[in-house]
Amino acid sequence: MPPVLAPATAGSTRRAFLAASAGLALLVAGCTAGSPETPAVSTEEADRLAGQVAVQEAVVAAYAAATTADPALALSDLAAQATEQLDRLRAAASSSTASPATSSSAPPAAPAGGDVRTWLREQVATAASAHARACARQTGARAALLGSIAAGLRGHEAALA
Amino acid sequence: MRGGRDVADDGRLDEGTETAALNEVVAAEHAAVWGYGTVGAALPEDARGPAAAAEVAHRDARDRLVAMLESRGADPVPREAGYTLPFPVLSAVDAATLAVVLEEGVSAAWVRLLDQSAEPAVRELAVEELGAAEVRAVGWRTSAGRIPVTDAFPGL
Numbered sequence: 001m002p003p004v005l006a007p008a009t010a011g012s013t014r015r016a017f018l019a020a021s022a023g024l025a026l027l028v029a030g031c032t033a034g035s036p037e038t039p040a041v042s043t044e045e046a047d048r049l050a051g052q053v054a055v056q057e058a059v060v061a062a063y064a065a066a067t068t069a070d071p072a073l074a075l076s077d078l079a080a081q082a083t084e085q086l087d088r089l090r091a092a093a094s095s096s097t098a099s100p101a102t103s104s105s106a107p108p109a110a111p112a113g114g115d116v117r118t119w120l121r122e123q124v125a126t127a128a129s130a131h132a133r134a135c136a137r138q139t140g141a142r143a144a145l146l147g148s149i150a151a152g153l154r155g156h157e158a159a160l161a
Numbered sequence: 162m163r164g165g166r167d168v169a170d171d172g173r174l175d176e177g178t179e180t181a182a183l184n185e186v187v188a189a190e191h192a193a194v195w196g197y198g199t200v201g202a203a204l205p206e207d208a209r210g211p212a213a214a215a216e217v218a219h220r221d222a223r224d225r226l227v228a229m230l231e232s233r234g235a236d237p238v239p240r241e242a243g244y245t246l247p248f249p250v251l252s253a254v255d256a257a258t259l260a261v262v263l264e265e266g267v268s269a270a271w272v273r274l275l276d277q278s279a280e281p282a283v284r285e286l287a288v289e290e291l292g293a294a295e296v297r298a299v300g301w302r303t304s305a306g307r308i309p310v311t312d313a314f315p316g317l
Contacts, residue, residue, distance in 0.1 A: 148316050151295040158311075
């Protein structure tokens with residue numbers, strides 16, 4: 001992988017760097033338990049990944065609840081990204097050996113008349129920490145995906161500050 | 162192991178794949194430290210605080226990784242003599258845009274490390290630093306006028 005900036009003496013470019021990054025994205029998107037090039041997914045790892053689907057479902061539900069409670073917050077971009085993250089997690093979990101977890105918990109309720117933005121930020125922060133912990137216990141493309149989603153939610157926290 | 166890139170022939174992750182990925186992060190951090198010098202120079206003096214803080218953060222991360230590599234007997238990749246900017250940096254917006262490039266590039270290297278690492282402790286470090294890079298990137302995207310200011314999948 002070329003460095004962030006091309007060395008002044010080399011011919012590599014940022015485009016090459018981004019192309020290398022895109023290759024990793026394809027690796028993540030195409031990861032399956034049966035790929036000959038990737039390590040087998042343990043049942044424990046697959047269960048943990050399925051568990052993170054439920055965590056992300058709670059994030060999507062929290063954005064919906066916050067939008068209902070305070071439409072002026074203009075959360076559409078962040079909510080859309082949270083849904084993208086959920087879709088990618090579901091796809092990765094369904095390609096593992098375990099069945100994706102189904103969320104049985106009630107959707108979160110935003111505080112009526114309270115500080116909805118702060119409440120939402122706390123929900124996002126909790127999910128980011130959960131994904132980060134799960135990332136450390138995964139390997140390969142699943143660790144990369146969970147780590148990236150955890151970081152994305154850290155960015156949401158910053159945007160909601 | 163010293164020198165070359167080591168990827169297990171059977172695709173499994175081991176210390177060799179991890180060490181190679183750690184060195185890719187070191188290379189990215191070297192570039193970020195260098196790049197933030199340019200970012201800071203293009204900003205008004207009273208707006209240089211975030212650039213200075215980011216430079217320190219990247220220097221600290223790089224030094225931590227170098228120490229980690231040395232502790233396992235690997236040679237950390239040295240910084241380049243110079244780097245080529247992806248575009249001219251002539252304004253505060255250019256500076257913020259360059260900072261976004263730096264943070265996104267470093268993020269890609271951290272994600273690569275997550276993909277290649279064998280040790281949970283290394284992944285803990287990587288996901289922490291990846292999150293910090295994305296938080297900085299949000300600030301710079303805001304300064305650069307980018308919308309949205311967040312990225313659903315930093316580094317991927």
